[in-house]
Amino acid sequence: MALDAVFRDQWGRVLATLVGILGDIELAEDAAAEAFAVAAERWPRDGEPANPTGWLITTARNRAIDHLRRRQVLADKTKLLTRDIETGSQPPEAPMDDAAIPDxxxxxxxxxxxxxxxxxxxxxxxxxxxxxxxxxxxxxxxxxxxxxxxxxxxxxxxxxxxxxxxxxxxxxxxxxxxxxxxxxxxxxxxxxxxxxxxxxxxxxxxxxxxxxxxxxPDEPEVLALLALMLLHDARKAARLRDGRIVPLDDQDRTLWDTRQIDEGLALLRRAMARGRPGPYLVQAAIADLHLHEPRDWRQIAALYQTLARQTRSSIVEMNRAIAVAEIDGPEAGLAILDRLDLGHYRYFHATRAEFLRRAGRAAEAHHAYRRALDLAQTEPERRFLAERLGETAPSVRTEPGSAGS
Structure with missing residues (x-):
């Protein structure tokens, strides 16, 4: 395994083990970084050790001991850490057995x-x-x-x-x-x-x-959160086109990562089998429904209502408004939005602008798109909103269109 892959997969485990030994995140971090630096020097020359994780932890532990000795502090901790080495029960360079290293x-x-x-x-x-x-x-x-x-x-x-x-x-x-x-x-x-x-x-x-x-592995909300992230992330290749955000309805589904979707759905089924539907499980179920064509907006709205009861979140209510607008029209969605205190939230203004555009209220939509653009944080968002702003400009006559999310 290449060192960068070892770093990616094992940094957290190596650092966690050292924090458990040393009780100091800063010292553990410094020692882990030194161990990886030594590995970068030695492994290309000498070959990767049979037990990379154990080698890294042992090397980092020995570096930490050296730091403690040089600082001439924490004498009791140094004594505890060096006991095995000083008695000869374990050579300083002998790598720890990976099977014996707690995660x-x-x-x-x-x-x-x-x-x-x-x-x-x-x-x-x-x-x-x-x-x-x-x-x-x-x-x-x-x-x-x-x-x-x-x-x-x-x-x-x-x-x-x-x-x-x-x-x-x-x-x-x-x-x-x-x-x-x-x-x-x-x-x-x-x-x-x-x-x-x-x-x-x-x-x-x-x-x-x-x-x-x-x-x-038995915590349903842990499984559901991973499922939720995978289902969203599976669409990343289709989310942008020419530097602009592409609404879900307009995305090229052939660009979606089907293996990642399958993994997310398998995790969602495992979470659902445990019978404790928390907020992340509900959100993952909604993410799954958004991948279907056509979308079942009534079921999506019902799940957002469940999620709103669980979280008491205004942002969840905003998302429920999107589903309601698909069922009952943009004015029904606006009626929900107008009850929410989300003036600071850029997606609130973008959502409201879309409802107003669909309702044929171009001047109000233009103002809302302007507010969303003022709050936008990324260039793809700015480009998308600037395009919508131009479509609703007073000099341009617009017709109600279909919304996307």
Whole structure:
């Protein structure tokens, strides 16, 4: 396996194991980075070891011991870590047995998503530790300066250390709420990427979702979130054309990734078989219905109503309005939108503009498209909205058309 593939697949596991040993994310990160750097130098020359993960963890552990010795601090921890080496029971370079290495990524992601940390810190730390993204990449993805993201990550690591946040999976009575927070972070990462950007955060979120599904294979919401992301991401090759967003009804379905859709549907069936329909399961079921042609808008509207009861989210109500507009016409959709306080949300204005356009209210639609364009965050969004803005300009006579989503 090439080193970049090992890094992609094993960074989170290597780092989680080191955090479990060292109890310090910063020290573990530095040691893991050094181990991968040593591997980049040695493996092309000497060949990949039989047990790459064990080799990396052993090398990183030994580097951490060297750091602790040089700093002449944490004497008790150094003594504990070096006991086996000093007694000769294990040579310093003897790689740890992969079968004996616990997979502690679950502990690490719950630590990164601890409620004591601000949400933006949870997201950044999860991408850094589990995803292996550099600080530069995370800063670029969230459109903040490198220095801002670097300080955010450092503060989060120090807070975990100074507050004594446990490196552990929460007890059973806390698990549902804590798991919901973890899933929310992963889905936030996915949506940040889905909206467009220079770093492929959708791939990172799916990578994290796969890791969670492997670690918690019986949790229906974990399976459902991965299914949801896969079903959306399967359409990515058809979402853009000439740098513009393509509405779902206009997408070339031959470009959809059918293998990814099949995987998502299999995960959805596994989640449904467990009989506890949470918000991600409902959303995955809606995503499945959106792939059918023609779409069953009544069933979609009913599922959005269920989701609205679960989440009490205005954005969910906005999406229900889209389904209602397909059933009862754009004015029915507008009646729902006008009750929502989503003036800050760019998709609200784009949705409202589309309803107004379909209702033949071109001047109002033009104003709403202008507001959506002002709030747009990516170039494909801007191009799509600018096109719609031109179609509804006062000098251009427009006819009601069909909407897409």
């Amino acid at each position: 502690e990524r679950l502990e690490l992601i719950f630590t990164c998503c601890h409620p004591a940390l601000a949400l933006e810190a949870q997201v950044a730390l999860t991408l850094r530790t589990l995803g292996g993204l550099s600080t530069d990449e995370i800063a670029l993805a969230f459109l903040v300066p490198f220095e801002t993201m670097s300080k955010r990550l450092t503060r989060a690591k120090h807070k975990i250390r100074d507050a004594g946040i446990r490196f552990a999976v929460p007890p059973d009575h806390q698990l549902p709420d804590r798991l919901a927070a973890v899933l929310a972070v992963v889905y936030l990462i996915f949506n940040q990427g889905w909206g467009g950007g220079r770093v492929d955060l959708t791939a990172e979120a799916i990578h994290l979702g796969r890791a969670l599904a492997g670690l918690m």
